[in-house]
Structures are given as C-alpha cells and as structure tokens.
Amino acid sequence: MKIIVPIKQVPETSRVKINEETGTIIRDGVENIINPLDLYAIESAIQLRENNGGSITVISMGPPKAETALREAIAMGADQAILITGREFAGSDTWSTAYALSALIENIKPYDLVITGERATDGDTGQVGPGIASFLNLPLSTYTGKIETVNKDHIIVQRLIEEGYERLQLPLPALLTVVKEIAYPRLPTLRGKQKARTIDIPINSGKDIKVKEEELGLKGSPTRVVRIYRPQVTRKGTILQVKDEKTLAESVDKLISFLKEKKIVSF
Amino acid sequence: MKKKEVWTVSEINQQQEIKPVSFELLARGRKLAQELEVPLSAIVLGDSLAERELKELIYRGADKVYWVNHKALARFVVENHSNIMQHLIKNYQPQIIIAAATTQGRTLMPHLSIRLDTGLTADCTDLQIEKETGLLLQIRPAIGGNIMAMIKTPERKPQMSTVRPKSIQVLPRDETREGKIIPVDLDDSLLDRRVTHLGYYKSEEEEVNLSSADIIVAGGRGLKKKENLSLIRDLARGLDAGIGASREVVDRGWISYPHQVGLSGKTVNPKTYLAIGISGAIQHLAGMKTAKNIIAINSDPQADIFKISDFGIIGDLFEIIPLLKKKLEEKKLSS
Ligand SMILES: Cc1cc2nc3c(=O)[nH]c(=O)nc-3n(C[C@H](O)[C@H](O)[C@H](O)COP(=O)(O)OP(=O)(O)OC[C@H]3O[C@@H](n4cnc5c(N)ncnc54)[C@H](O)[C@@H]3O)c2cc1C
Ligand SMILES: Nc1ncnc2c1ncn2[C@@H]1O[C@H](COP(=O)(O)O)[C@@H](O)[C@H]1O
Numbered sequence: 001m002k003i004i005v006p007i008k009q010v011p012e013t014s015r016v017k018i019n020e021e022t023g024t025i026i027r028d029g030v031e032n033i034i035n036p037l038d039l040y041a042i043e044s045a046i047q048l049r050e051n052n053g054g055s056i057t058v059i060s061m062g063p064p065k066a067e068t069a070l071r072e073a074i075a076m077g078a079d080q081a082i083l084i085t086g087r088e089f090a091g092s093d094t095w096s097t098a099y100a101l102s103a104l105i106e107n108i109k110p111y112d113l114v115i116t117g118e119r120a121t122d123g124d125t126g127q128v129g130p131g132i133a134s135f136l137n138l139p140l141s142t143y144t145g146k147i148e149t150v151n152k153d154h155i156i157v158q159r160l161i162e163e164g165y166e167r168l169q170l171p172l173p174a175l176l177t178v179v180k181e182i183a184y185p186r187l188p189t190l191r192g193k194q195k196a197r198t199i200d201i202p203i204n205s206g207k208d209i210k211v212k213e214e215e216l217g218l219k220g221s222p223t224r225v226v227r228i229y230r231p232q233v234t235r236k237g238t239i240l241q242v243k244d245e246k247t248l249a250e251s252v253d254k255l256i257s258f259l260k261e262k263k264i265v266s267f
Numbered sequence: 268m269k270k271k272e273v274w275t276v277s278e279i280n281q282q283q284e285i286k287p288v289s290f291e292l293l294a295r296g297r298k299l300a301q302e303l304e305v306p307l308s309a310i311v312l313g314d315s316l317a318e319r320e321l322k323e324l325i326y327r328g329a330d331k332v333y334w335v336n337h338k339a340l341a342r343f344v345v346e347n348h349s350n351i352m353q354h355l356i357k358n359y360q361p362q363i364i365i366a367a368a369t370t371q372g373r374t375l376m377p378h379l380s381i382r383l384d385t386g387l388t389a390d391c392t393d394l395q396i397e398k399e400t401g402l403l404l405q406i407r408p409a410i411g412g413n414i415m416a417m418i419k420t421p422e423r424k425p426q427m428s429t430v431r432p433k434s435i436q437v438l439p440r441d442e443t444r445e446g447k448i449i450p451v452d453l454d455d456s457l458l459d460r461r462v463t464h465l466g467y468y469k470s471e472e473e474e475v476n477l478s479s480a481d482i483i484v485a486g487g488r489g490l491k492k493k494e495n496l497s498l499i500r501d502l503a504r505g506l507d508a509g510i511g512a513s514r515e516v517v518d519r520g521w522i523s524y525p526h527q528v529g530l531s532g533k534t535v536n537p538k539t540y541l542a543i544g545i546s547g548a549i550q551h552l553a554g555m556k557t558a559k560n561i562i563a564i565n566s567d568p569q570a571d572i573f574k575i576s577d578f579g580i581i582g583d584l585f586e587i588i589p590l591l592k593k594k595l596e597e598k599k600l601s602s
Contacts, residue, residue: 011410037531094377095386121530124409125389127377130345134381139462140345142374145524156465160525161370162476163280166342167465180531181524222386226417231408235561235577241568242582251580252590255562256598258578262560264482264539265506265595267602 001054001150002111003045005078006101006132007038009062009069010122034069037117039076039185040178044147045115046077047183052150055079057108061089061100067201075188075196082108086205091218094123098131100216103209105136113155114175118143129177139170145181270305272331272359274425276352276366276375277324279313281467283341285320287479288367290437293328295394295430296365297438299403302396305362306330310355312348314341318448325446328438332448333359339458343371346459349378354457356383361425363403365394368429368534369478376429386420387427390534392434392557402426411530411553431557432478433536477528480509482539485528485555488515489544489565489584496521498588499543505595511535511555513545529554544584547572564588 011030034042045056058073060066061084070081084104092100105114114133119126126142133140145165146158154172158165160179188196206216214220238258240251259265275296277289293309300307309329311321315336324332335351352375356364366372368390380387388405395404397419403426405418420426477483484506486499496516503510511528512521528535530550540558545551547563547570555561556575563576564584573579580587 093386094389095381095384098377098381122410124411125377126373127380127387127389130374130377131381134349134378140374140378141462142345143370159370161467162478164467164469164525166467168344169463169465171461179524180527222380222384222420222423223388223418224421226404226419228409228414228416231412231415231556235575237561237573237576237579239568239573239576239579239581242580242587248582248586248590251582252587252594255578255580255591256594258562259539262539264560265598267598 001048001052001113003048003054003056003113003115004105004108004111005038005041005045005056005058005073005115006128007042007058007060007069007073007117008035008120008122009033009060009066010035010120032065032068034072035117035120035122037119037121037180040180040182041115041117042073042076042078043183043185044178045113046186048113048147048150054112057082059101059104060084061092061097061104070201071196071199072188074199075192076186077189077192081199081201082204083201084204084209088206088213088216091221092216093221093223094125094127094131095222096216096220098128098135099220100206100209100211101128102132102135103211104204105132107209110173112172114138114173116175116177118177118179126177129175133175136175138173138175140175141168141170142177144176144178147176147182271362271424272306272308273300273303273363274361274365275307275309275329276364276372277309277311278343278367278369278371279311279316281342283313283316283320285311285316285323287437288369288432289324290327291432291435292365292367292430293324294435294438296363297328299363299394299396300330303362303401308333308361310352311335312340312351314338321448323440325444325448326440326442328444330446332446333451334448335451335453337453337458342464343375344459344462344464345374345378346462347457348375349382350457350459351453352379353382354454355451356425364425364427366427366429368431372429376427380427383425383427385423385425385427387429388418388420389429391428391430392536394428394430403428408557411549412556413549431534431536433481433538434557477509477511477526477533477535477537480535480537482506482508482541483511483528483535483537483555483558484508484541484543485511485513485545486516486543487513487545488519490516490521493519493521495585498584502541502588502592505592508541509537511540513548513551542572542576543588545572546570547575
C-alpha cells in the first residue's frame with residue numbers, strides 16, 4: 001500500500017503575536033512545527049503500513065525551511081519525503097496550494113491513498129485536502145475518525161459528522177482527511193531520527209512538476225487578503241469572587257440574573 | 268442584463284427535512300441580495316422532500332428554490348453533490364454561493380471551487396458587499412482566532428464562502444412571502460457511483476450536535492475525575508444545552524472526542540458558552556471565542572478564560588454548580 005501524506009509547516013499558534021500598529025503577524029522568534037493536526041495523518045499512515053505493508057511519502061509545499069517538518073515526519077516513521085519550494089509558489093491560497101500538491105502527487109503515481117490533516121492551524125481552512133481530491137478526481141472522505149477495513153480495492157471508513165458518524169466505502173485510490181480521533185501520534189524513534197538526519201529530500205520547483213506557471217502562487221490564487229486586523233475585544237465582563245457562603249449565594253444569584261437578562265433562561 | 272443571483276446551499280437531515288442552518292444562510296443571503304438588488308435562491312438536493320419543506324425556504328427569505336430530486340440524493344455524497352452543483356452553476360451563473368461551515372459545506376465547497384476555478388473563503392463570521400465594486404467581502408478569524416482577515420475574490424466568479432453556523436439570527440417566518448420552486452431535472456450521468464454510503468449511527472453517549480446547540484456547557488480538567496462530569500451533564504440537561512469539553516477531558520477518556528471544542532476539536536458558535544473548570548488555553552479559545560456570551564467558572568483568578576468572559580465567577584465549581592442547579596430548579600418550579 002503506497003500512501004502519500006501532505007504536511008504543512010506552521011508557526012506554533014500559541015506564540016503568534018500581532019503587531020498592533022501595522023496589523024501584521026510577527027513571525028520572528030516563533031518556532032515552526034509540523035501542523036499538529038497533520039500528526040494524526042502521519043500516524044494513521046504508519047499504522048496502515050504496519051498492518052498492510054507498503055511505504056509512506058510525506059510531501060510539503062513551503063519555504064526551504066519546511067524541510068525540517070519533512071525530516072520530523074521521517075523521524076516518526078515515514079519512508080520518503082519530497083519538498084516543493086520556490087518563489088513561484090509564494091502567496092498561494094488553498095486553490096493554488098491544492099493545484100501544486102496535486103501536480104506533485106500525479107508525478108509520483110501510483111499510490112493507493114492520500115491522507116491529509118483536517119486543517120492547518122495557521123490558515124485554518126481545511127480546504128486543501130478536498131481540493132486535492134477534486135483536482136485528482138479521487139473519492140473523498142473528510143473528517144475521517146476511523147478506518148475500519150482496507151484491502152487492495154477499497155477502504156471502509158467512518159466520518160465524524162454533526163449527528164454522529166456515517167460509514168463510507170471508497171474504492172482506491174482515495175483521499176482521506178483525518179481528525180484527531182483516528183490515532184494517537186507516536187514520538188520519533190532513535191532509528192527514525194538517524195534516518196531523518198541523513199535522508200536525501202528531493203526538492204521540486206515549478207519546473208519539475210507539470211504545472212502552469214500562471215496558476216501558481218499569488219498570481220494563480222483566486223482569493224486576496226484585503227486586510228487583517230485584531231479582533232475587537234468587546235468583552236467587559238463582570239467577574240465575581242466567591243469568598244464565603246454569602247458571596248457564593250450572591251454570585252450564583254447574579255449569574256442567574258445574567259442568564260435571565262440575556263434570555264438564556266426564561267422564567 | 269440578467270441579474271446574477273445569490274445562492275445558498277441548503278442542507279437536509281436524514282428525514283429529508285430542511286436543516287435550520289439553511290435558514291441562517293438565507294438570512295445572510297437576504298442582506299447581500301438586497302444590496303445587490305438580485306434574487307436570492309436556495310438550492311436543495313434531496314429525495315422526495317415534502318413541498319412544505321421547500322416552501323419554508325421561501326418563508327425564510329428565498330425568492331427561488333432550485334430543487335433537485337433523486338433517490339441517490341437522500342444522503343450527502345460529495346462527488347454527486349459537487350457534480351450536480353457544477354452543472355447548476357454553469358447553467359444559471361450565480362455571482363455568490365454561500366454554504367454552511369459544517370462537515371457538509373466544508374467538504375462540498377472546496378471540492379466545487381476547484382472544479383469551478385474560483386476562490387473560496389472558509390468559515391466566515393461576517394459577509395458584506397463592497398460599495399464601490401459590488402464584490403463580496405468575506406470576514407473570518409484565522410490563526411486560532413488571533414486575527415481577523417478580510418478576503419475577497421476579485422476576478423473570478425462565483426464568489427464562494429462557507430459561513431460559521433449560529434453566526435446570524437434566522438429571519439422571522441413570513442408566510443406571505445412569495446417565491447418560485449423550480450424543479451431541476453437530473454441527468455443520471457452526473458451521479459458518481461464510486462462511493463457507497465453504508466449508513467449512519469449515533470455516538471455512543473448523548474447527542475453531541477454542538478454546532479446546532481444554542482447553549483453549550485463545557486467542562487475542563489477542573490472537574491477532577493470522570494464521575495464528576497455528571498455535574499456538567501445535569502446542568503446541561505436543565506438548560507437544554509449541548510455538552511462540550513476541553514482536550515484534557517477528552518484525552519483522559521472522561522468523554523468522547525466529538526465533544527472536544529478547540530483547535531484539534533470542533534469550532535462552535537453558540538449563543539452561550541459556559542466554561543467550567545477550563546483554564547482558557549489558546550487552543551481551547553480557538554474553538555469557542557466567537558460565542559456571543561461566555562460565562563466562566565474557575566477557582567483561579569488568573570485563568571485566561573476570564574479575559575474573554577462576559578460573566579465570570581472565581582470560586583470552586585463543586586460549590587457553585589450544585590447551588591446553581593438547585594436555584595435554577597427552584598425558579599423553574601415557582602414560575
Ligand atoms: C496542537 C494542540 C492542539 C490542542 N487542541 C486543543 C483543543 O482542541 N481543545 C482544547 O481544549 N485544548 C486543546 N489543546 C490543549 C490546551 O493547550 C490545554 O492544555 C487544554 O485546553 C487545557 O484543558 P483544561 O482547561 O481543561 O485544563 P487545565 O488547563 O488544567 O485547566 C483546568 C482549570 O480548572 C480550574 N479548576 C481546578 N479546580 C477547580 C475547581 N474546584 N473549581 C473551579 N475551577 C477549578 C483550574 O484553575 C484551571 O484553570 C491543544 C494543545 C495543542 C498543543
Ligand atoms: N503547503 C502545504 N504543503 C503540504 N500539505 C499541505 C499544505 N497546506 C495544506 N496541506 C495539507 O492540507 C491540510 C489542510 O490544510 P488547510 O486547507 O490549509 O487548512 C493540512 O492538514 C495538510 O495535510
């Protein structure tokens with residue numbers, strides 16, 4: 001079973017700061033990590049390989065430093081990695097990201113499964129996985145919480161939806177986007193780390209994958225960010241402190257008044 | 268010139284009834300369509316919906332309802348829905364398409380936007396029309412809610428977005444509204460027969476439809492152990508609320524993953540979010556920050572959750588929650 005896992009390098013969200021004056025994101029000194037939700041994709045691929053044999057190729061589109069993320073995935077247990085990088089990709093939105101990744105995937109055929117994270121924690125769109133499926137015309141299961149069975153022809157999965165779960169049977173090759181429930185990501189192993197240090201990671205530019213230059217990067221992106229700003233914090237909350245029985249009762253009464261005032265309860 | 272419409276993608280449940288989130292989309296769409304002075308349409312794909320279901324869309328703001336009826340459309344299968352939507356869009360050329368930021372909308376819309384060669388903005392909390400250009404301005408939180416981004420699709424059509432559920436009030440039902448229901452014939456070749464839907468089933472515990480809950484009572488590690496989750500459950504039952512949880516609670520196996528709110532769980536947008544024994548880590552806030560009213564109960568005055576709360580009590584949840592429950596019940600009885 002050949003599995004391809006697209007992963008993204010993202011800034012660690014809890015450290016991202018915004019420059020209040022210019023409204024831009026300060027990335028200096030912010031650590032870059034594998035998109036945490038992609039760890040579930042990598043782990044589920046490793047488990048599938050453990051049970052069915054095969055190999056895992058992790059791919060990423062990003063600046064040259066995204067190579068670090070690919071090496072981390074190798075340390076976890078992926079077999080190969082390929083990076084797409086180049087100025088021509090700068091400013092890609094989800095449309096042109098899915099386009100470039102699809103072109104690379106098409107280049108490294110054959111494969112049985114593509115597994116992506118549910119969404120990346122920086123852009124937070126969750127559009128690239130379904131986008132790749134659409135470009136490559138692969139049957140798609142999003143929000144996949146469980147893989148029930150796989151054989152050489154098809155896969156049966158459970159999708160997490162608002163009302164519970166649904167089961168789908170997809171012929172292979174297919175694309176899954178996975179949620180946290182699917183697997184618990186393992187830590188890198190010593191052997192994996194050694195491999196990660198020495199493995200050769202091929203670098204692809206726009207010329208290496210069959211793409212139209214005008215569809216790449218900012219040029220190829222249908223959407224434009226007009227501006228970014230800090231969300232207004234309009235919460236001027238009432239905060240009460242419980243010190244004893246009396247303040248306890250008062251606080252709870254005030255909470256109930258709040259609930260009534262906001263029409264959360266009606267009596 | 269024919270006026271290019273604003274479209275909303277309705278969702279249906281397993282009983283082939285229109286889901287309420289479809290009416291929210293109409294409330295959003297109504298504003299946009301009015302400003303652009305174009306018709307507002309609802310698109311429905313399903314299997315033998317009752318006419319009153321389709322009419323309801325008109326009462327809730329639609330001028331037209333495009334209605335595609337086929338047995339194979341009883342369930343959402345992205346390949347089918349995407350093919351049919353492409354076909355409709357090519358025929359009718361709407362200028363704007365909005366869908367809900369649900370598991371369905373967030374699957375269908377990206378699939379569709381690739382095929383249509385156009386842009387899509389995910390999970391918007393606000394939509395406006397740019398006065399000078401008539402373009403759609405799409406506003407959404409990004410980077411875990413740390414920033415807001417305004418996005419547009421300047422050159423391609425249609426302009427597409429998914430909209431966060433519960434981010435707008437539905438319009439009052441107006442039975443005097445008139446509109447057209449337009450049945451659309453389905454060309455069988457648009458059905459993609461590769462994927463088989465094998466059925467639905469519920470999560471093992473209670474209902475966890477957090478995206479449609481008006482109130483969510485969420486518990487964190489402050490609950491100390493699994494058994495204590497009953498405190499949250501009781502309160503939720505009393506308030507007719509959904510149950511949310513922090514990742515700590517889910518990872519400890521106190522409750523199942525579908526309840527998890529946050530970066531690696533669900534993004535929710537209820538009218539009221541009660542955070543009980545939750546510290547307010549940025550990854551948790553990412554999933555609930557846009558709730559209209561946030562109420563926090565936490566024993567630590569420094570807890571970050573208080574920074575985004577509209578109402579907070581610093582104190583022991585094991586004292587506060589039982590008393591709150593008791594008082595709520597008394598009030599209910601005496602009213
Ligand atoms: C990549 C990544 C993704 C993540 N995704 C998520 C996510 O999706 N959702 C999520 O929730 N977290 C997520 N986290 C984890 C997050 O960082 C926090 O660890 C988590 O939210 C903390 O949960 P908590 O508030 O329940 O626990 P704690 O931070 O331990 O807080 C418990 C709180 O309970 C209070 N408390 C204790 N006893 C009492 C009492 N008797 N009465 C009242 N209050 C009391 C304490 O003061 C404390 O504030 C993620 C982390 C990472 C790195
Ligand atoms: N630049 C990228 N390189 C590789 N994979 C990506 C990239 N961007 C997104 N992905 C994949 O697509 C998923 C969804 O990302 P997004 O649509 O950006 O939220 C991620 O979890 C990754 O698996």
